[in-house]
């Protein structure tokens with residue numbers, strides 16, 4: 001397998017139902033990192049075939065500007081996934097999102113199909129990335145195998161609503177009932193060099209609540225968050241873009257650490273607080289995220 005090209009920044013991943021040409025057109029005009037045309041739960045069972053056709057045409061006809069274009073399939077084993085993939089692949093999307101990934105088999109199947117399509121169409125190998133949604137108890141338990149299943153895998157997405165349903169939890173605003181899984185996803189993503197995209201905030205009229213939940217996700221280590229409405233794009237975008245203050249502080253820490261290392265010190269004081277290797281590493285992550293967001297840091 002050829003290694004996938006480096007992933008782009010994915011702070012906001014905005015879904016819209018694949019059978020809504022209007023919403024797809026709307027999304028194409030937005031300044032959003034990733035647009036995801038959904039063939040799964042945002043589409044009624046009776047509209048699946050129509051949605052595939054709408055997605056196929058939209059990919060061929062619309063200009064999504066600088067946004068990454070993704071298509072979400074129905075899950076592996078649902079019976080719809082092969083037709084979904086055929087419709088998506090015809091439009092050469094930037095990536096495929098596979099929901100309810102529970103085992104290595106799902107990603108192996110998808111990787112083989114995408115590889116076959118790239119070869120058949122003489123497209124550059126590895127250009128179509130994969131994103132796995134982990135949102136079931138089995139998916140959480142099998143995270144390690146899932147993360148290593150395909151060299152095309154670029155990101156994990158955490159699905160809190162599906163997970164809560166699967167484990168019998170009741171969703172609450174502070175999300176403690178899904179905390180183990182939310183933390184497991186971001187930790188496995190980091191272990192395998194993948195991005196981690198946090199849960200959906202359903203109340204799209206509550207932008208303060210969204211900002212709070214996005215800030216928690218960013219503090220947990222997530223690199224982005226799913227969105228379901230255009231109004232959610234700006235708050236999420238800002239929660240996952242390091243602030244000027246955070247960047248300036250990170251730069252000071254990294255510069256000071258370099259000077260201290262040269263002078264022979266691994267641990268030192270800065271503004272009355274100890275700085276050593278893990279603090280420097282965290283500062284480097286802030287700078288890397290800023291650079292990924294196009295900021296000169």
Ligand code: COA
Nearest residue numbers: 014015016017022023024026027038041042200228229230
């Ligand atoms: N992507 C692109 N455009 C969207 C959008 C989305 N996810 N959600 C809403 N819009 C558009 C609407 O079309 C509307 O524009 P218009 O008046 O020019 O048609 C505008 O934004 C305002 O929408 P609003 O009236 O506030 O919402 P709505 O009642 O049309 O839709 C939802 C509400 C929840 C049904 C809609 O936001 C939606 O479909 N979200 C995505 C659902 C989905 O994909 N779920 C599966 C993944 S979790």
Ligand code: MG
Nearest residue numbers: 099135159162
């Ligand atoms: Mg889901």
